[in-house]
Amino acid sequence: MAAVSKVDAFRRDRVGVVSFCVVGFFVLLALAAPLVSAVYGKNPTEHYGQNGVGLLSPEGLPLLPNGGVSAEHWFGIEPGLGRDVLAQLLYGIRTSLLIAVTSAAVVAVVGVVVGVAVGYLSGLADRAFTFVCNVLLAFPSLLFLLTLGPVIQTRFVAPDENEPAWMQFAVLILVFSAFGWVPLAMVLRTVVRSLREREFVEAARALGASRRHIVFRELLPNVWAPVLVHITLTVPAMVTTEAALSFLGVGVNEPIPDWGRMISRGAEVFYDDPTYMVFPGASLLVFVLAFNLLGDAVRDALDPHTVR
Amino acid sequence: MTRYLIKRVAQAVAVLFAITATAFGLFYAAPSDPALIACGPKCTSAQLAAVRTSMGLDQPIVSQFAEYVGGIVTGRTIADVDGTPIPCPTPCLGYSYTLHQPVLAAIEDRLPVTVSIAVGALAVILVLGVGSGLAAALRRGRATDRLLSGFNLLGASVQIYFLGYVLQFLLVYSTGLLAPPRYVPFGDQPGQWALGLVLPWLVLGFVNAAVYARLTRSQMLETMHHGYVRTARAKGLGTLRTHLKYTARGAAGPLVQLLGLEVGALLGGAFITETVFGLGGVGKLAVDAVTGNDLPTVVGTVLVAAFFVVVFVAVADLVVAWLDPRVRLA
Numbered sequence: 001m002a003a004v005s006k007v008d009a010f011r012r013d014r015v016g017v018v019s020f021c022v023v024g025f026f027v028l029l030a031l032a033a034p035l036v037s038a039v040y041g042k043n044p045t046e047h048y049g050q051n052g053v054g055l056l057s058p059e060g061l062p063l064l065p066n067g068g069v070s071a072e073h074w075f076g077i078e079p080g081l082g083r084d085v086l087a088q089l090l091y092g093i094r095t096s097l098l099i100a101v102t103s104a105a106v107v108a109v110v111g112v113v114v115g116v117a118v119g120y121l122s123g124l125a126d127r128a129f130t131f132v133c134n135v136l137l138a139f140p141s142l143l144f145l146l147t148l149g150p151v152i153q154t155r156f157v158a159p160d161e162n163e164p165a166w167m168q169f170a171v172l173i174l175v176f177s178a179f180g181w182v183p184l185a186m187v188l189r190t191v192v193r194s195l196r197e198r199e200f201v202e203a204a205r206a207l208g209a210s211r212r213h214i215v216f217r218e219l220l221p222n223v224w225a226p227v228l229v230h231i232t233l234t235v236p237a238m239v240t241t242e243a244a245l246s247f248l249g250v251g252v253n254e255p256i257p258d259w260g261r262m263i264s265r266g267a268e269v270f271y272d273d274p275t276y277m278v279f280p281g282a283s284l285l286v287f288v289l290a291f292n293l294l295g296d297a298v299r300d301a302l303d304p305h306t307v308r
Numbered sequence: 309m310t311r312y313l314i315k316r317v318a319q320a321v322a323v324l325f326a327i328t329a330t331a332f333g334l335f336y337a338a339p340s341d342p343a344l345i346a347c348g349p350k351c352t353s354a355q356l357a358a359v360r361t362s363m364g365l366d367q368p369i370v371s372q373f374a375e376y377v378g379g380i381v382t383g384r385t386i387a388d389v390d391g392t393p394i395p396c397p398t399p400c401l402g403y404s405y406t407l408h409q410p411v412l413a414a415i416e417d418r419l420p421v422t423v424s425i426a427v428g429a430l431a432v433i434l435v436l437g438v439g440s441g442l443a444a445a446l447r448r449g450r451a452t453d454r455l456l457s458g459f460n461l462l463g464a465s466v467q468i469y470f471l472g473y474v475l476q477f478l479l480v481y482s483t484g485l486l487a488p489p490r491y492v493p494f495g496d497q498p499g500q501w502a503l504g505l506v507l508p509w510l511v512l513g514f515v516n517a518a519v520y521a522r523l524t525r526s527q528m529l530e531t532m533h534h535g536y537v538r539t540a541r542a543k544g545l546g547t548l549r550t551h552l553k554y555t556a557r558g559a560a561g562p563l564v565q566l567l568g569l570e571v572g573a574l575l576g577g578a579f580i581t582e583t584v585f586g587l588g589g590v591g592k593l594a595v596d597a598v599t600g601n602d603l604p605t606v607v608g609t610v611l612v613a614a615f616f617v618v619v620f621v622a623v624a625d626l627v628v629a630w631l632d633p634r635v636r637l638a
Contacts, residue, residue, distance in 0.1 A: 140613035281470035289465035
């Protein structure tokens, strides 16, 4: 019953439905990237501008106006290497989403386990948790994320080798998760602490229910709403952090397509060819905006206490 | 209050120590050879050995850490790549073999830029974030409220590394309305100082304001329903005065805490903003240190950034305790 009314509440929210569709569209594009680019007839790695004639000037800038936008290359071509912008954007969504969604999943699991456990146990566990949270919150996390990647790389990859692609993804997911679980666990700790004192938990305890039963059967079903809200807002935050790292030069390496690196390259040639930065920048804006609106809509639908 | 103060300071020191240990452990112990990275690719093997001794890498990790922490408390002397002894006064955060100066001196050189950016950005956050949150709460549900929340949502979603370039292109490059962003010391020409930094302030402030607008709005709306606010209204105080005097004080707690965190984070360096606008602050120093593998500087900037956050979070806690007696008596 309750679930149905919440879906209804969400459906009535027009902004929520539109943003859900936009996010769905991006996810669909990411999943179908090989198909879409096959239909479109371009791949993200081929250097069209260097191989073709009349596309790039000797300085490596697109000859056609607006960054080489044409019927052949809908969003233009990359200055220098001459790759197709649309194909790179399509595959770039995959990179962003793979990292963001996997990290969000890890964050959800760790955050729920730690938050619920600490909220229920209190005492010493609670003190230790508060201290760890204080430490992690005071860490300059972006600087730390910036640094950890190269440190792990120098540790595990020989200087003459290239870092394998799976490892770049794994390192980013690892460091995002390492910081990301803290806010979720803090929220859940508060939620569980108040739930713990409620009658239904007391009743279960009075009936002689085990600690395990209380945590899994009584408490966990009541925390999924804050978890869902938190995760919906975490994904865009991860996407932008990943792009920021790439922008600062320590994200995913070539030739894996990546929005942040496109923006960083766009910044280098911005005054000669602004179009190359506008496409990934605007795509990122639309994607994050839609995701943030979706997160708000999910919260409004799930939380009757939201002040509107 | 004194007891609360002592407890809070002790906690801050413990957190800082834990951060120092983590940062030191990760960055000095993790790479296979920190000396090689610190010394650079053109290093001779004799220089490498000198750096290794100077960094104390021939010592066990625990005594390396003890020496590092000891240097923060008492200062120490560190040998450069060529063996020149460099005095590193208290608090010594290590020596950069890339910049050839103590890390703290390098940070101090760039701190005015970062502080300047932080001050202006904070002002924008307060006006745009807290101000629009207040306005939205007082005009709840009307067009102003919706307009402001839309504007703030845009700020929450746009990225500094996109908006910064677009605005520079439109306002500086194409139309020449503004001079290119640059840093002029405040003491020299206050007018030029503000003019050179206005674009970074606006961009950084706008992007961070949304959180404050939302928090201010929801806090105000929640507090408005309390009995004491109604009492103030009932005895004849005007709407605006009631809300600014009574509601705002009750609603301020979480805002002050978030602001404390923000001030600390801003002083630790605005990495992206400084990179986008080409300003040489602590953030740029840290980013360059990371890309150039300058480990001592990386650890130093991490510690300074963490120091600011810990200090200002503690200050914010004290302000909250002063605002709300329930906190300090708990």
